[in-house]
Amino acid sequence: MIRYRGLKESDINSFVDEVVVNRKLWSAGVQETMTGSHVFVCSHSSRDKRCGFCGPILIKKFKEEAELRGLDNVSVTDRELDKL
Structure with missing residues (x-):
């Protein structure tokens, strides 16, 4: 990528x-x-309120799971993504 x-x-x-x-x-x-694995989660609430609500929760859970599983090469984006 x-x-x-x-x-x-x-x-x-x-x-x-x-x-x-x-x-x-x-x-x-x-x-x-x-390099590595990348998880992009939309948390931009101005376009779709569902993303603003669910995005931060999903980001937190992805980070927790990656840490629990020892996945050091996984990057979870924690900024608002307007358009991908």
């Missing part, structure tokens, strides 16, 4: 052309290869 940093609204068209359509590396921003 690759995380792209510094993507601005004005970069969307070139990003889609380079990365999604042509499968090239993004030349205008910073790329970071992510």
